[in-house]
Amino acid sequence: MVKSMNAHLLRLAPLRTLICFLIFSVSYIACDEENMSESEAGSEAGSEAGSEAGSEAGSEAGSEAGSEAGSEAGSEAGSEAGSDTWIMIGTGFRRYEPLITDQEVPIIAGIQGGFHVWGGFIGTGFNDADVRIVYTLELEGETIASADYTEFELPKNSRGEFEYAGVSVIYFRNEDVEPTSGQLMTLKLRVETQEGQILTDEQRLTPRCCE
Numbered sequence: 001m002v003k004s005m006n007a008h009l010l011r012l013a014p015l016r017t018l019i020c021f022l023i024f025s026v027s028y029i030a031c032d033e034e035n036m037s038e039s040e041a042g043s044e045a046g047s048e049a050g051s052e053a054g055s056e057a058g059s060e061a062g063s064e065a066g067s068e069a070g071s072e073a074g075s076e077a078g079s080e081a082g083s084d085t086w087i088m089i090g091t092g093f094r095r096y097e098p099l100i101t102d103q104e105v106p107i108i109a110g111i112q113g114g115f116h117v118w119g120g121f122i123g124t125g126f127n128d129a130d131v132r133i134v135y136t137l138e139l140e141g142e143t144i145a146s147a148d149y150t151e152f153e154l155p156k157n158s159r160g161e162f163e164y165a166g167v168s169v170i171y172f173r174n175e176d177v178e179p180t181s182g183q184l185m186t187l188k189l190r191v192e193t194q195e196g197q198i199l200t201d202e203q204r205l206t207p208r209c210c211e
Contacts, residue, residue, distance in 0.1 A: 083125070084124065084125045085123075085124070085125030085126055085197075085199065086123055086124065086125065086199070087121050087122070087123030087162075087189065087191055087199045087200075087201050088121060088122050088123065088201055089119070089120075089121050089187060089188075089189040089201040089202060089203050090119075090120040090121055090122065090165070090203075091105055091117070091118045091119060091120050091165075091187075091205075092118055092120040092165035092166070093118050093165065093166050094165065094166065095120075095163070095165050096120040096121065096122055096163045096164065096165045097120065097165070099187070099203045099205060101203065101204050102184065102204050102205065102206060103203075103205050103206070104205070104206045104207075104208050105117050105118070105205050105206070105207055105208070106207070106208060106210070106211040107171075107177060107181060107207045107208060107209040107210045107211070108168075108210070108211050109210050109211065110168070110170075113174070114170055114171065114174065115170070115171045115174060115177045115209075115210065116145065116168040116169050116170045116171060117137060117145065117169050117187070117205075117207050118165065118166065118167065118168070118169070119135045119147060119165075119167035119168075119169045119187065119189065120163075120164055120165030120166070120167060121162075121163075121164055121189055121191070121201070122157070122161050122162060122163045122164075123161065123162045123191070123199065124160070124161045124162060126191070126193050126197055126199060127193045127194060127195060127197070128151070128153055128154040128162055128193075129152070129153065129193075129194060130150055130151075130152060130194055131150070131151055131154065131191060131192065131193055131194075132148075132149070132150050132151075132191070132192040132193075133147070133148075133149060133150070133151055133164075133167070133189070133190075133191055134146070134147070134148045134189070134190040134191075134192070135147040135148075135167055135169045135187065135188065135189055135190075136169075136187075136188045136190075137169050137171075137185055137186070137187050137188075137207070138185060138186045138187075138188065139180055139183060139185045143172075144171060144172060144173075144176050144180065144185075145169045145170055145171040145172060146169060146170065146172075147167050147168060147169045147170060151164075169187070177209050177210065178209055180207070181207065181208055181209035181210070182206060182207075182208055182209075183206065183207075184204060184205075184206055185204070185205060185206070185207060186202055186203070186204055186205075187202060187203055187204075187205055188200070188201075188202040189201050189202065
């Protein structure tokens with residue numbers, strides 16, 4: 001009887017081995033698929049985070065490079081004119097951005113129902129206490145938008161130059177925005193100091209409606 005049972009168990013041994021092998025294989029595949037899913041999820045999250053960080057860093061680097069380029073151009077213009085006093089008109093909301101001739105700029109829909117383009121400038125060599133800043137946007141000699149105010153003190157950049165942005169050059173009439181969108185205009189800047197010193201600059205650009 002004992003010999004018969006032993007013989008029966010010996011015959012079952014390969015089957016048990018096969019069953020154990022199958023259970024181990026299924027568990028291994030399930031674990032491997034789970035690890036692969038976690039790895040893919042981690043890789044995708046890392047890729048998105050890296051892309052966002054790279055985009056933000058690239059935007060900041062581009063803005064800083066533009067500001068430096070504008071500063072160098074302004075310094076060269078002042079040097080050619082034989083003066084250490086100069087301003088250079090530009091645009092920009094959060095920080096100054098230089099303008100190139102005929103550049104397209106967005107027309108912004110303001111929260112109070114009006115429309116404007118952004119004005120900015122850099123400069124040096126003048127007294128900025130209670131300085132008056134005047135912008136005009138002209139189409140064929142007619143002023144269609146403006147900004148006029150007095151600033152107590154101007155901020156400076158890391159190079160010690162005055163650097164200002166976020167000026168809303170506001171359209172007089174909303175009905176002028178759509179018909180004039182895409183037309184070549186001139187953005188003019190006039191800075192007046194307490195001592196009566198006047199600095200001016202201008203640039204041709206193309207406002208485009210609407211953001």
